[in-house]
Amino acid sequence: MPWVSPVLYAAVLAAGLYAGLAGLGDTHLPVFIAGLAALFALEFVRRELLALLARTALFVVVALADGSGLSRALFVLVPFTAYFAFGRTVAIVLAVACVAGVAVAFQVAAPGWPADVARVSDLLMFALGLALAIAMASAAVEERRGRARIAELSAAAERQRLARDIHDDLGHHLTAVIVLLEQAEAFRERDPAAAQRALAEATGSARRALEDVRRSVRTWHFHLGSALRELCTGAVVLRLSGDESRYGEPALRALFHAAQEGITNARRHAGAGAVEVDAELGEDRALLTVTDDGPGFDGGREGFGLRGMRERVRAAGGQVVVRSAGGRGTRLEVVVPR
Structure with missing residues (x-):
C-alpha cells in the first residue's frame, strides 16, 4: 500500500x-x-x-x-x-x-x-x-x-482448459487423419479411387486441425453452426435447428466439444459405419445427441475425453447422459439450459 x-x-x-x-x-x-x-x-x-x-x-x-x-x-x-x-x-x-x-x-x-x-x-x-x-x-x-x-487457480484452470482443447480439437482431427490414412492404405491396391478419396479427406482434416489452432490463437468468436458443419464431414450426418444467438459462448463451446468427443469415440473405438449428430437449440434448452451404430461399450469405462466433456458441460450448467449396450451402438445426450 x-x-x-x-x-x-x-x-x-x-x-x-x-x-x-x-x-x-x-x-x-x-x-x-x-x-x-x-x-x-x-x-x-x-x-x-x-x-x-x-x-x-x-x-x-x-x-x-x-x-x-x-x-x-x-x-x-x-x-x-x-x-x-x-x-x-x-x-x-x-x-x-x-x-x-x-x-x-x-x-x-x-x-x-x-x-x-x-x-x-x-x-x-x-x-x-x-x-x-x-x-x-x-x-x-x-x-x-x-x-x-x-492467480494460481486461474493458471491451473487455464492449463486444464488448454489440455481439454488440445485433446478435443487436435485429437479429433488427428484421429480422423489416422483412420483415413489407414483406409487409403487398405484400399490402395483394391480400389485406388477410394484410397484417393480417403487421402483427400485426410488432407482436409489436417487443414482443419491447422485452422483450429490458428483460430484458438486468434481467440475467434465462436459460431456453433459453422463449427459443427466443419466437424461433420464424410459419413457423419448433421441435423441442426434453432437459434444459437440466445446461448452464451461457454454453452455453445460445450455442445461443440461434446459433439467432437462423440464423433471421435465413434471413429476411434466403435468402428461405426454411420454417425448422426442432432443439435436442437430451443428456447429453454439445447439438446445435442450423437448416435452411432457401433458395438457399444461398458459405460463404467470412461476415459479422459468423456470426463473432460462432463466437466465442460457441467461448468455450463448442463448434464451428460451416455447410453450404450452391446451390439446396439452408443447414444450421447447433452442438455444445456438457456
Whole structure:
C-alpha cells in the first residue's frame, strides 16, 4: 500500500507548516521540513531493515521539531511497514514499543501526565491508531495472498482448459487423419479411387486441425453452426435447428466439444459405419445427441475425453447422459439450459 506513507507525510507537513506560520507551539521549520523531505526520499529505499531504522529515527526528529503535535501519528507507520517486511509478531512488538515510548516522553515532559485527561486521551488514540494500522496491514497482506491464490487457480484452470482443447480439437482431427490414412492404405491396391478419396479427406482434416489452432490463437468468436458443419464431414450426418444467438459462448463451446468427443469415440473405438449428430437449440434448452451404430461399450469405462466433456458441460450448467449396450451402438445426450 505505497500511498499510505506519502498521504500521512503530506498531512503532517500541512499541520506543521500551519503551526509554524501561526506561531503555535515550538516549531522548528527548517528541521521539520528537512526531516519530512528525507522521509519522502526513503520511500525509494528497498532495503527493509535500513529503511525502517532510518524512518523511525526521522520520525523522532520530525516529532521534536513539530509544534502541532500531529507528528506523533507518523509512528503508526513503524508497525505498519514492519508488518509487510517482517510479519505480524514484529509489528505488534514495535507497536507496544511505540506506545511505551510515547508514555515515557509524556513522563519526561509532564511527570503528572496520568492525571491529565488530554494526554491520556492522546495516548489511547495513538494506541488505537497503531491497532488500526496493524489491522490494515494484515488485511492488505491477506488480500495479496488471496490474489496470488486466485492467480494460481486461474493458471491451473487455464492449463486444464488448454489440455481439454488440445485433446478435443487436435485429437479429433488427428484421429480422423489416422483412420483415413489407414483406409487409403487398405484400399490402395483394391480400389485406388477410394484410397484417393480417403487421402483427400485426410488432407482436409489436417487443414482443419491447422485452422483450429490458428483460430484458438486468434481467440475467434465462436459460431456453433459453422463449427459443427466443419466437424461433420464424410459419413457423419448433421441435423441442426434453432437459434444459437440466445446461448452464451461457454454453452455453445460445450455442445461443440461434446459433439467432437462423440464423433471421435465413434471413429476411434466403435468402428461405426454411420454417425448422426442432432443439435436442437430451443428456447429453454439445447439438446445435442450423437448416435452411432457401433458395438457399444461398458459405460463404467470412461476415459479422459468423456470426463473432460462432463466437466465442460457441467461448468455450463448442463448434464451428460451416455447410453450404450452391446451390439446396439452408443447414444450421447447433452442438455444445456438457456
